[in-house]
């Protein structure tokens with residue numbers, strides 16, 4: 001720790017703090033453009049100039065000078081930083097005047113207007129006029145992909161975007177060509193950026209040079225209502241802010257949460273919102289003479305009731321989709337139970353996860369923040385870059401710090417960091433338990449982390465693979481006091497929550513495979529389940545939001561609410577319970593899913609015992625107390641893993657497949673989105689070109 | 693300097709020749725394992741030489757691939773340094789200094805010669821012999837105005853001698869590098885006219901009892917304008933022959949030879965003897 005005096009206040013800060021951080025610790029705000037906590041220091045905008053005593057006798061860039069670089073005074077007095085002195089005021093005005101020399105000042109037509117660092121800081125620290133009467137620099141706008149729009153006259157060359165794509169995203173597409181006044185941000189020959197996290201560069205850009213293309217000219221920040229919510233595009237549970245105007249979702253932005261997504265979100269999470277507006281199911285439909293025709297709620301319910309009454313309880317079943325909140329799953333499970341059936345399953349992909357084995361066997365035990373502490377990581381049957389982009393960025397961040405050993409078993413993919421390729425299938429995993437060299441690495445590691453993806457579990461021998469992975473984890477000491485390095489990486493936002501409430505077949509119940517098989521069910525309820533196909537013969541009730549696979553197969557469609565349109569709990573892959581607020585309303589006659597299930601239960605004569613969402617939630621928490629710990633990832637009992645490790649089972653030879661074939665099209669909302677379709681087409685074209 | 697862009701017309705591909713590959717290996721070997729990207733500037737330079745004096749886009753990609761860098765990283769370097777030409781250049785690439793000292797001494801007239809004899813700036817003459825570019829100060833202001841043609845400086849130009857120089861180059865006649873007038877280096881033309889009083893160089897002691905030493909240098913040496921060091925130093929690196937001449941003489945790599953000469957000159961006396 002070192003002492004430093006900031007504007008007369010003495011603070012004690014770690015010696016390696018930068019002056020900027022020390023000033024913040026002292027409660028003094030320093031304007032900045034290029035500095036960003038999560039990026040390397042560039043020191044090129046000079047907005048953060050301060051005056052120091054104990055350092056150079058000129059204004060000093062506070063973001064690039066450490067507290068320990070300053071000398072104490074002659075009698076050992078702590079160094080002094082002044083942020084309000086005339087020198088600093090003049091320096092800031094000067095820097096601001098220089099920055100604005102080449103800035104177009106086109107705020108009235110700029111999407112960043114109202115939330116622009118340059119606007120704010122010019123107001124706060126700039127002079128009122130410019131003395132520059134010459135022509136301004138003009139820079140050609142660049143094409144850098146379908147997601148980020150450029151307006152390069154506005155660029156102040158802070159290089160945040162370049163540092164983000166190189167350091168955090170790990171896809172070094174952006175660069176600064178030329179130099180001095182002629183420096184320009186571009187991609188190589190203006191190809192589209194290839195990262196799944198490229199939208200973040202527009203957030204990082206302190207001016208309006210990079211803005212969100214799908215949102216361009218749509219709204220002004222002051223018109224928007226901002227609602228804090230949780231993303232459901234993957235199982236990370238990234239914290240998001242949903243901005244709405246009227247009934248419409250206008251955009252989605254990340255919220256900072258250091259233990260989950262830091263401040264990044266993937267492009268799918270960010271730009272999927274246009275999919276919320278198209279292909280929506282906005283009224284009930286009933287299939288008559290082979291065609292779906294619009295119906296009223298009561299007609300739809302009557303049609304369902306007739307079929308349910310006629311079917312034996314063992315021939316009723318429900319499949320939970322990937323975007324459902326815990327409340328709905330709980331309501332559905334209760335209803336199916338009341339109807340006397342044990343047929344419910346939330347594992348659309350058939351992953352061999354079973355809550356009966358214990359919670360530790362299906363969550364990401366070490367937590368996402370725990371990745372920062374791991375010193376050896378084994379990836380099994382997973383491509384985290386596409387299954388959980390933000391989590392992959394976390395692994396990359398850990399890798400950049402050095403001293404991390406990485407191995408992968410499964411399909412060879414580009415993860416943005418190097419790893420040792422250990423093999424394609426379960427055999428390679430068995431090797432690790434025995435003689436494999438990487439097994440030695442894991443055993444030597446202090447905090448080994450084994451990430452098991454759905455590609456390893458969603459297969460006939462999934463249970464045996466899970467047990468084998470647990471055996472490897474236990475054998476290499478990944479499960480010990482203070483560290484549980486066994487991690488299951490999910491791809492579906494609803495999955496952990498649904499497993500938590502036991503949405504799996506009860507005694508004698510049918511699983512997904514059995515329910516979808518011909519003759520499996522007479523009446524099937526699909527709660528937003530679009531990734532399965534029910535064999536002909538069954539009467540299908542689809543409760544969901546989009547006209548996707550499930551709706552096409554359905555005999556009755558009940559229009560539900562998409563994730564921004566309902567409040568609910570989501571449990572992410574770590575088992576962290578997070579609360580999503582409602583930001584908008586479902587379209588037309590669509591209703592929140594739990595309310596539909598409640599109304600339906602009435603018609604079926606099995607009324608669910610709650611009349612509002614609070615009562616439902618109270619019952620849910622009473623039944624599963626850990627769901628009451630909002631924002632916490634309650635640690636699961638690691639004993640379950642020891643037991644699982646004992647379980648045998650024979651593994652197959654087949655290589656692990658990837659659970660996701662198109663990152664941009666993994667769920668009904670994304671499939672409805674034109675932006676996602678464009679990204680997907682672009683990626684396909686790029687892959688085809690690369691293959692040539 | 694203005695915005696620098698890749699040329700509109702680009703060759704289909706660029707392959708490292710075995711010679712270039714050998715150079716690349718030598719350059720990369722200078723850096724620790726995994727730090728091969730450090731060789732990007734010299735490798736681009738060698739690649740430029742191999743590609744005919746400029747860097748085609750496929751060559752930039754080839755360098756990126758050779759060094760395991762992202763394409764954009766190499767493009768950044770190539771566009772940053774003006775020594776990398778992004779467009780084709782003539783066999784003789786004239787870089788005309790247009791900065792203040794040269795301008796005051798008539799760079800404008802030299803520019804007109806370029807325009808007349810070669811054509812527009814940044815255009816290769818029809819026969820591919822010449823192209824020219826106005827650049828900033830090349831550090832030879834005492835011999836202003838000047839141009840750099842390929843690896844050599846041609847100084848103290850006048851429109852007449854410059855025109856002749858271009859003609860000679862085009863015709864393949866030998867040319868003199870350096871000053872095009874009577875000067876050898878940057879000494880005053882026609883000999884020294886100031887500071888020639890030998891008394892100035894006499895050691896005058898102001899300590900009583902110490903005798904004054906006479907001037908040690910001969911006035912005629914001073915009069916010739918040669919600095920003291922030139923008379924003493926065994927080899928004068930600045931007097932080395934031009935690259936072209938040396939190459940013609942024995943075919944050795946000029947730069948290596950210059951380095952060797954310079955090393956010889958700076959070797960501390962007594963070392964190795």
Ligand code: SF4
Pocket residue numbers: 154155156157158159160161162185204205206207209210
């Ligand atoms: S585009 Fe934006 S983030 Fe990138 S250098 Fe310019 S101002 Fe900075």
Ligand code: FES
Pocket residue numbers: 031032033034035042043044045046047048049061062063064
């Ligand atoms: S924030 Fe310090 S120089 Fe940009």
Ligand code: FES
Pocket residue numbers: 789790791792793794795828829830831832833836837838
């Ligand atoms: S001004 Fe021409 S060489 Fe310096």
